[in-house]
Amino acid sequence: xxxxxxxxxxxxxxxxxxxxxxxxxxxxxxxxxxxxxxxxxxxxxxxxxxxxxxxxxxxxxxxxxxxxxxxxxxxxxxxxxxxxxxxxxxxxxxxxxxxxxxxxxxxxxxxxxxxxxxxxxxxxxxxxxxxxxxxxxxxxxxxxxxxxxxxxxxxxxxxxxxxxxxxxxxxxxxxxxxxxxxxxxxxxxxxxxxxxxxxxxxxxxxxxxxxxxxxxxxxxxxxxxxxxxxxxxxxxxxxxxxxxxxxxxxxxxxxxxxxxxxxxxxxxxxxxxxxxxxxxxxxxxxxxxxxxxxxxxxxxxxxxxxx
Amino acid sequence: xxxxxxxxxxxxxxxxxxxxxxxxxxxxxxxxxxxxxxxxxxxxxxxxxxxxxxxxxxxxxxxxxxxxxxxxxxxxxxxxxxxxxxxxxxxxxxxxxxxxxxxxxxxxxxxxxxxxxxxxxxxxxxxxxxxxxxxxxxxxxxxxxxxxxxxxxxxxxxxxxxxxxxxxxxxxxxxxxxxxxxxxxxxxxxxxxxxxxxxxxxxxxxxxxxxxxxxxxxxxxxxxxxxxxxxxxxxxxxxxxxxxxxxxxxxxxxxxxxxxxxxxxxxxxxxxxxxxxxxxxxxxxxxxxxxxxxxxxxxxxxxx
Numbered sequence: 001x002x003x004x005x006x007x008x009x010x011x012x013x014x015x016x017x018x019x020x021x022x023x024x025x026x027x028x029x030x031x032x033x034x035x036x037x038x039x040x041x042x043x044x045x046x047x048x049x050x051x052x053x054x055x056x057x058x059x060x061x062x063x064x065x066x067x068x069x070x071x072x073x074x075x076x077x078x079x080x081x082x083x084x085x086x087x088x089x090x091x092x093x094x095x096x097x098x099x100x101x102x103x104x105x106x107x108x109x110x111x112x113x114x115x116x117x118x119x120x121x122x123x124x125x126x127x128x129x130x131x132x133x134x135x136x137x138x139x140x141x142x143x144x145x146x147x148x149x150x151x152x153x154x155x156x157x158x159x160x161x162x163x164x165x166x167x168x169x170x171x172x173x174x175x176x177x178x179x180x181x182x183x184x185x186x187x188x189x190x191x192x193x194x195x196x197x198x199x200x201x202x203x204x205x206x207x208x209x210x211x212x213x214x215x216x217x218x219x220x221x222x223x224x225x226x227x228x229x230x231x232x233x234x235x236x237x238x239x240x241x242x243x244x245x246x247x248x249x250x251x252x253x254x255x256x257x258x259x260x261x262x263x264x265x266x267x268x269x270x271x272x273x274x275x276x277x278x279x280x281x282x283x284x285x286x287x288x289x290x291x292x293x294x295x296x297x298x299x300x301x302x303x304x305x306x307x
Numbered sequence: 308x309x310x311x312x313x314x315x316x317x318x319x320x321x322x323x324x325x326x327x328x329x330x331x332x333x334x335x336x337x338x339x340x341x342x343x344x345x346x347x348x349x350x351x352x353x354x355x356x357x358x359x360x361x362x363x364x365x366x367x368x369x370x371x372x373x374x375x376x377x378x379x380x381x382x383x384x385x386x387x388x389x390x391x392x393x394x395x396x397x398x399x400x401x402x403x404x405x406x407x408x409x410x411x412x413x414x415x416x417x418x419x420x421x422x423x424x425x426x427x428x429x430x431x432x433x434x435x436x437x438x439x440x441x442x443x444x445x446x447x448x449x450x451x452x453x454x455x456x457x458x459x460x461x462x463x464x465x466x467x468x469x470x471x472x473x474x475x476x477x478x479x480x481x482x483x484x485x486x487x488x489x490x491x492x493x494x495x496x497x498x499x500x501x502x503x504x505x506x507x508x509x510x511x512x513x514x515x516x517x518x519x520x521x522x523x524x525x526x527x528x529x530x531x532x533x534x535x536x537x538x539x540x541x542x543x544x545x546x547x548x549x550x551x552x553x554x555x556x557x558x559x560x561x562x563x564x565x566x567x568x569x570x571x572x573x574x575x576x577x578x579x580x581x582x583x584x585x586x587x588x589x590x591x592x593x594x595x596x597x598x599x600x601x602x603x604x605x606x607x608x609x610x611x
Contacts, residue, residue: 014499015416015424022413022469023430026437029466032450033442039449050449095340098333107334113594114341117348120589122528124546128553128582129347132354132575138365140350176344180601204329229439237531241550255444262445263535273445280443288440295439307417307431307475 040278060278069257070279076163077253081234083167085227091171092178093220097208099179100186112183115176127241130169131156162247169242170235181223182216189215222302229291232283254283348583348590355379355579362576378580388581390541391548394460395527398544402464402526403519406473410518414474415503418481434471451536462536463529463544473518480514481507516599524589545585553578 042053064070102108134155142152155165236255243251262276298304358373421427456462533547
């Protein structure tokens with residue numbers, strides 16, 4: 001006992017030593033880029049570096065707010081991501097409720113395994129698959145549509161259909177995995193509640209609505225709040241793999257714009273680092289405010305703590 | 308009384324059949340969803356195993372038309388494809404090892420109380436802040452260039468070497484381990500390091516396994532860092548290689564003989580064969596790891 005109290009008082013240098021590698025790498029690769037955000041206020045010159053480039057104040061921001069591409073991308077980002085948030089939240093909840101009603105455990109497990117599948121496949125590969133599947137001339141889906149007497153749809157090449165295609169595919173990819181949390185919460189429900197309810201004459205829907213659903217509400221609230229921070233993330237990985245110049249009008253989002261302007265270089269194929277960084281900084285600041293607010297709300301109403 | 312009883316029976320029977328109808332449609336609907344999740348992959352398998360002319364004509368649905376293994380033979384002769392698989396394997400092993408080592412050694416001290424680790428709150432925020440705000444694509448790109456990682460495998464590993472989200476999951480897992488085990492080990496004279504290796508890590512295997520699954524999938528699927536940091540196509544991991552091939556199904560990264568051979572095999576069967584080979588490791592493995600990630604997801608998010 002004496003030994004343990006002595007130990008508790010001494011400083012655990014080992015613990016500090018363990019933190020060192022992580023701190024160094026985080027300083028370089030996470031805090032370094034934060035410093036790099038000063039580029040947004042410069043006329044950046046790669047050869048002169050971060051501290052040698054001339055300062056231009058808010059000129060870059062004035063430039064981007066007047067940029068038609070930027071305003072278009074901001075609008076597209078908001079509309080695509082908000083739809084993804086709503087449907088991406090709602091659909092897994094419905095599916096969880098329905099899965100919870102399956103009484104054959106084997107069948108339930110098979111369905112679960114199958115609906116997890118798309119989550120694990122990268123957008124690169126899914127884009128390849130969907131490019132074929134959704135092709136207007138030779139695609140499987142359009143084949144079925146035509147067989148049923150509909151006209152073929154150019155899902156990836158028609159600007160008015162493209163955002164919907166992105167939203168549906170995103171929900172398709174993630175809904176199965178999204179059910180994990182809800183189903184886990186449902187295993188904790190006391191079965192006697194259901195029994196008591198059926199004794200009192202409650203049918204399936206009554207039970208789902210009055211017993212199962214309330215059990216999920218706290219997690220739904222928490223999940224919903226925490227996902228608010230993603231409102232400016234409309235899915236770079238997905239869209240950059242599936243879009244093309246014909247659908248920029250409705251499909252170009254902030255992240256794809258940053259990528260084209262900053263890394264590929266659009267106009268004279270010289271990357272405009274400072275413009276891309278300004279857009280990135282704008283996005284970071286808005287997201288930061290939203291995430292902080294959502295964590296605060298989650299903490300206040302759901303008693304959520306990060307660590 | 309008699310009347311009541313009969314009515315009750317009738318109600319029950321009606322309720323019973325309604326339950327069956329519900330079950331039927333429920334299973335039908337969920338089965339349909341499951342089919343929707345799998346169908347695209349079946350189509351890819353069928354196309355990749357079909358004769359190229361049938362595939363180009365769009366005749367292939369869910370079963371190969373004029374069965375042929377040509378595209379697979381061709382894919383496995385493609386030097387760049389094979390190279391990219393090797394690169395991916397190296398990247399996954401190195402990347403997951405680095406990620407996990409850092410996740411574990413960072414999460415452990417942070418799971419201690421303020422008493423045991425002075426400044427814990429400061430250190431925790433130091434890491435968590437990076438989840439809330441980041442420098443974004445361009446500044447990160449510049450830092451990677453300046454630290455000399457350009458065109459090396461480390462450019463795909465070091466920038467994301469400390470996955471803070473996973474650190475948080477693991478530290479919350481550490482926190483809920485019973486304190487008594489550690490205390491009794493201290494009384495037995497075990498040092499910090501021994502306790503960590505012999506008690507904490509073995510007890511945390513379910514959570515660690517989950518994180519390994521996610522890290523592996525992450526490294527295997529990531530194409531973007533390879534795309535922007537590597538100049539040399541021979542160094543591309545599989546995901547970046549596929550991104551390149553699928554985005555521009557042209558002839559610009561092929562040698563002349565390859566182009567001549569490719570004329571015989573349509574792009575479509577070939578790219579589907581490569582897509583399938585690229586997705587296969589994950590498709591084969593994830594069902595067996597299911598219990599790990601289901602458990603881990605729950606532990607990480609539902610903690611009290």
